[in-house]
Amino acid sequence: MSFDDILAQASALQTLQRALERDRLAHAYLFEGPSGVGKQKTAMALACALLCPEQPKLGCGRCSVCVRVLEGKHPDVRVFGPRDEGNRNLQVELVREEILPFAKFAPFEAKAACVIFPEADVSFPVQHAEAANALLKTLEEPRANVTFLLLSERPDRLLPTIRSRCQPVRFGALPASVVKEIMRARGIDEAAIELAAGLAFGSADRALSLAQDGLAERLLQFALQVDAAVQARRPGALLELADELAGSDDRALLLDALRLFYRDVASCAVLGDEAPLAFAAHAELIRKRAATLGAARAADQQRAIAVTCEAMERNANPEVALDALFFSFA
Template sequence: MSDPFDPILAQDTAVAILRAAVTRNRLPSAYLFEGPSGVGKQKAAIALAQAVLTADVPEPSRAEVMRRIAAGTHPDVRLFRPRDEGDRNIQVDTVREQILPFAQYAPFEAKHAFLVLPEADVSFPENHPEGANALLKTLEEPRPGVHFVLLAERPDRLLVTIRSRCQKVRFARLPPSALATILDRESADAAHRTAAIALADGRADRALSLSKEGAADALLDGALRIDEVTSRGVPGELIGLAEELAKKADVEHVLDALSTYYRDVAAAALGVPDEALAFRHQAERIRARAAAVGADRAARACERIRDAEERLEQNANKEILLGRVLFEIGR
């Protein structure tokens, strides 16, 4: 008998918690799956619904029920998608029209029903209390057998009262081995796999995107340009580059690439072989840079970039922060 949780990679603790809840038939009315995007939260939510709704289903019918849930055609499992996708902050009317009806009625076919809410921290943020409070009211008055699964990358953005109504399950970033398995499953381009995994930040969606031809190289080109400007150390150039980067939507991704590049430089300075480098196809350039800056300076650059990435997550002023880190890298 197939286990719905088997395809969930490298989330052993989360899966163990969910399996135990299914086995004991002790499910909370609401879960909060916390963790980065692209690490399996939504897949785990669907797997949970499959495990619960097929627990008492005989084998000949079990596979069909699982297929319908995965396809989104089972009436007792819904992946919430607002009709107006242009407004990411969910309004009261949307909760009343699209969420409340599902929560108020008994499951149609099974004993349980599941409503999965992706990006709950974006859809119901604390600073848009109308929609958030409407959701809270729904969570406070659950109908027996109806379960909510909220997915959130930044759970701190949710109302404290919403978080307190949910059982929290933490999902971690995926290790390189899990990302490699996922890329194998999707027959991703082998030529770009190492760089894609290095730049993915433990997220499968990013690894898949970066494994496409040219995607990782585009980020590397941005990182190399930054390295060129910082190595010259001309203040006007550094300020201009900081202004340019601050306007980029993917500045965090460029910084990830820059950090990976400097890790390669540090590794090369320590004599690591080319095949161990993330950007191995740029080994000659990386080794030349390693000879110029050395392992210690490259490692310090990585630290500065990591600090900058953390502060960007805290909504620091991008232009000032980037200008500072570029000057520090160039020293």
């Protein structure tokens, strides 16, 4: 693992590599961007570049120092993910007893040290400010040779005071071609790759989990089942599907699939064969549906799904919200 292994994040890598070359690394960085696009890999590659004695400022990824960094066994690189239990935020005791002493006394062995917070917004959410404020103290009193890397999908959920202490580095969604390349390298078959990449929103992690056990295919089948009930104008069947969805562990994924299905139908109705489709493998079916549903209604249904998802994120009752959504389709 080195910078060369990170795909399609040229601008983020350029920022970091230029700073390394010029010895102008910031004390703290905030890697912002969707999950599964290479933020964590980049953090590990940067830690290697800081510590590697073989290829300083680059990281070889192979020497004993790099290998220990990558295996999580080097004393000068610590990774603090969210807790496994509860709302997963880090407790202030952990910050005081482990993180602050590390930041104060490291490096212990190499010439530099690195503290990495994957999912920093989950570990230090705005509504649990005590731990975040304790962390803020070290961010405000930087020490040479200790670099903080905060990784976040939702930087808006971090305290503004934390954000303002970090230099932002933006990571974009991966192009579908790169997601497919990553999946091919894992030996996934082409049909599964096509469907999973379409539903992955440019996240390699998401694509890989969608390709597992035919999950992407199941999501598509659910979307088709809902749409069949819409076409048949069967409110009873739609409400049954809404209840099934409300109780499903894959609710968010199923709703994404349904939304993408109607987005495909809408764009196919407008752009015809030129439309870029998430469900490209089912273009014929989408085309037929575009002819009967029409662009405006498909776009309305897509929007209604997005609005319902946002409402549920803000704690709306899923059963009530989904009943209302599916009833509006009938």
